[in-house]
Amino acid sequence: MKRIDLNTGTEHDAELSGAHPEDYVVVDDLGDFTYYPSEAVMLEDLEYVDEAASILDRAGNDFRLTLEGNRKLRLGSSFGRVEFTWLRQAWMNDRRRDPQAHRLLRFYPTTLDALLAGIFEILTLELAIQAAGSPWVLEMGGEETHPATLKDVDGLLAGLDHLEAASVRDPCGHHYRPTRHAPHPFRSRSAGAIYYVEIETHPGEAGNGPQVSDSLP
Template sequence: MNTKFRRTRDASGLPARASGARDFVTVDDSGDFSYHRSEEELMAAFEYVGEATCIIDRSGSSYRLVLDSNRHMVLGPALGPVEFHWLRHAWLDAQKAHPDEHRLRRFYPATRGEVVTALFEILALERGTPPARGAWSLDIAGSASLPSNLEEIDRRLAQQKPLERIHVKDPFGHIYRPARYHKHWYLPAAAGSILYVEVPAPFTVH
């Protein structure tokens, strides 16, 4: 796969797209998920038809890559709604397999619409794609700021210890408490990547 970065609320706040343009979420043949801002970006990310095991649009419809009559790889027709239970478990498996890449941990989705919406929002935010509206908010012991993206939040929290009095709100209004993820038990407490675990409202985050 050519890129590391690879729904349903129509007004999700993601960047406005050109008329007729669509964005997609894909699951590749390793089981990982990616976000693509357009069909052109999607096609450029894959080298052969079986590399994308599932492609999803914002309506929750699924697609596959196929070869046209000239044996050029193209996006095939819609195959119907993506299977909810498979998608939810595939996403949970990807989070477990790639904890350093998928660090926004939202509540367990109860419906296909919830998991599709969450995938489009989370993967775009992880990629650093700025939403059309809304902003990140970081509250450290009552002191609020507006970082530009998740990478900036990571930098600000890198030397923070402990993390208990910190809350983060994403541009879609979901509130998280940061927690350090340790790959190995012997690493120091401040080492490891930071996961952002969703917590119930209300927390006063500006």
């Protein structure tokens, strides 16, 4: 992949913050997950047919790349819906291989629809550089603020030594407890990367959903 920077340019800003376009997630031949706001952007970034092990739309249709007669890449026909167990394992492997790339640690999904929704939500929240339809909510010390993006949440928490009193809600309605992972013993507490671990908001309803959050790396 040429790794087009989707965080630059107003064309992508609007797509990330507005209604869902015809967007895709690519699982490449190394197991990395990459979000693309459109087919055109995806085809511009990918370089060879076997680079994409799987190309997914929001419905879970599983595509591959093909070559046109002029040797240009195009999106092929769907092979049907992606297999749930394979996709969940691939997603877990990607997060464990590069923990800081995906710091929103949600409960494990138990259905394909929930898994797909979560992957698209997390990847777009990570990329967003302007507010979506709903803001983030950060509660800390009895005060509530409304950062526009995950980067803004990071900025508000970065200088704090203790995050125990903070809680975060993303624009999709998921609640998290921010935590830092194992800062070096000779560095300040505020130097560690911040992870957002999903928490239950209604413990009495716990039996209706997944119970185990991703463990920190």
